[in-house]
Amino acid sequence: MELKDLFLTPLYLGILYGIAFALRKRYTNALTRRYFIPALTVKFIGAIGLGLIYQFYYGGGDTFNYFSHVKVVHEAFGNSFGTGLKLLMAQTPPDGDMLRYTMRMYWYEAPTEYFIVQIASVFSLLCFNSYAVIALCFAFVSFCGMWAMYVTFLRIYPLAYKKLAIAVFFLPSVFFWGSGLMKDSLCIGALGWTFYGFYHFFIAKKNLTTAALLGALGAYILISVKVYILLSFLPAALIWVFTENNRRIKSAALRTLLKPLFLGLGVAAGYFGATNLTAGDEKYDVDKLGERAKITRDYLTTYVASGSVYNIGEFDGSLGSTLKVAPQAIVVSIFRPFLFEVRNPVMLLSALEATMFIWLTLSLFYRAGFLKGLSTIIGTPILSFSFLFALVFAIGVGINSGNFGTLVRYKIPLMPFYLSALYIMQHMQIAKAGSRRGTTRAAQLNKARKLGRLAITE
Template sequence: MHESLAEYYDLRLGLYDTCLAIIFFAIIYIFAFHFKKSKISKNPEYKYFILGLTMKVIGGFSFATLTVYYWKGGDTLSYYKAATDLSNVLISNPIRGIELLFTSIKDFDVTRDHFHPYAVDFINDKDVLLLVKITSLLNIIGLYSYGTTTVLFASISFVGLWMAYSNLCKIYPKFSKHLLIGFFMTPSIIFWSSGVLKDTITMSCIGWVMYSFSNILFFKHKVIISILLVIISSIIIFILKPYILYILIPCMLIWTQSHLKNLIKGSFIRIVLVPIIIVLFLSLTTLIIRDISAAAGKYDLNKVETTLEGFRSWHGYLAKTQDQSGYTLSSTDFSPLGMIRMLPEVLNVTFFRPYLSEIRNMPTLIGAFESVILLLFTLYLILTRRGGFFKLIFYNKDIRFMMIFAISFGFIVGISSYNFGALSRYKMPAQMFLILALTLIHKLTPNKHFIKK
């Protein structure tokens, strides 16, 4: 192997990439404009459709630029380089290429397919392989341009999140402008969920799951399609980041249970049926999580301490050797009581750090400013709403679902990241739901919204 890793990662966003990306975005923009025009009369939130798409594409291209010229490597370029090799096979030998697209990681052998040795070493697990397959197809559509492939990734992420945003706006039509912040106006979220990354796809899938559940629960339409979307999105999340499902599925079932409970009229019937519903949903959640865990490989719940220790060691190493901002926790006791003790410190790390004094690189700077704003906004709501802050969380099922997800997922990523660069990516789902929950708490009037909505 004569080529160094630096030479392998040597990629430029030249005139071809930039111009082609602009052309692709213009084409997508034209379709988006006409789609918005067809929807806006019945869906007022579509006045923000182009803005949301634009923010995602800007985030994606910003990420691509930093990847090429600042980091000069990393997982993103590894995905793209390996995907380019697969794209070449698909073009030169379509039958073999299609065969590889449907090959599992266990049987994925490309020694005779002119894959670069670095790519062969990189494709070492099913999550990597799936993203390489997705990227290879988008790379062909994008005419072998890293810039256009990024635009397509950003657009895919946008569509899933937009569907969730649109349905949430139908539940809270007066707050469409404010809900936009959590989905499309938080810098770190649009930055880390718009490039060639697993996070881009998983965030889109989370959006589709939320959209589908709200279709079934609130709007009672497109039920069959929504069930299929939940299944497909869950499978993709399971392959790419199965630990997301450990929190997402129970929270979605809690959301469902809360909705069903509110549909039950009559005190006696409620007293009899509600405990039965809760027991059924707890049993269903346990069975689902057990089955997911059994097939999750390194993310098996029985291996959680080993996996977390591996994450902690690796991210700690990066913090020491690659000038990444690291952090430590005062305790790593994973017993139930130990985790309860750790909760305040871990949530502080996840949502309110890095502090401005902990900045060591440009990406961390964005996260630090966001953390300060989020901390001040949270304190403002607690101090001004007082008891109303917690009453809204308790009584409003949508806020309750978002808060449970944000706290649970925020805890998991907080105890596993150990550097703020990784944490910025991992915490995106929790951060999004926390911002959405705080936005609703801010906009809803407590005295009128202690409704079991």
């Protein structure tokens, strides 16, 4: 960060807050208004904090590598608008005017990394190329997507609106690693738009135009930056669609008869979407994901060993090997590092969150009973979707990382979904306990309907 950031950051914070206050009336309601500005504020804190940590604790990192590329693009615009525009559009192959700039950008021919550079370069043109302001803009965009995620969860289960706000916005790892000038910020926002678009278009069947546009935008960003997030999302989402349609069949016998068919179609559609979405892609083709996961894990384990390495067992990239290490990968992604494994402040933050996940998970299944808890998950589509997405994603990142330092960033997309599902289960248990204490079913339904009406912002 530079001296100009100290002067420009307060100015642009005022502008972004002004935009937020202008939007709040349109996109909030009686339940959500109180969370809008605090949620945006922690995103801004995360964006600035991430830059400071990378500068003064790590002494550099990806966020400043992106910014070094942005500075080159900004310089090109200063010298020649035409050349700058070619760089911004990633013209390939570069012409003679571009070579003096592209030779200084080692990510120019790396599409996923350069996509972040392109987005950041647009912001740089609007803020005098200030790192801090660009980071704030990423935080603002990420917040917009996560607000869409929160609104969607709220529409599905409005009774848990307070706890859902915590799950989506106020997990420290999520707002810290998912707010600055990084891939993770853009991806978690894009995941929120994809979730909103998918639910409203295919399940609620409301606001179809908005849902289609936001869902398509989110999916495009995920494909461009981290397609494996979309690959993890698709099977769970498509199974969700089929189970929701199965629930709407009035005949209980017919529902029971068709349920295996719907589940089978969901799995098949998810696999078809995943395999055809990236077929032929050297980096993300499903047939090569296992092999690449082994290479990535071995690299990170070998070269990023700093006391935070973990081992989930032998992994050779095959399907059988993946299934063998899957339980370990799930545990390491969701429930580790344990407190006794902490080696630095970053690990401590992650360990505290993991401990909370362990406590909530065990307490919920203890109170409900394992089989009843499992039955509740299977019988509640939003729970099935959220847990399935979280588990599939946990397997992928748990295998790919190899050390807690990178895992804490990789796993943030699953955290709001897993914790939201836990909180929804918790509220369902509270509702059942209320019934046993004498609270009438009609009173509970009336409260749910009232909150449901309040939860709608569209």
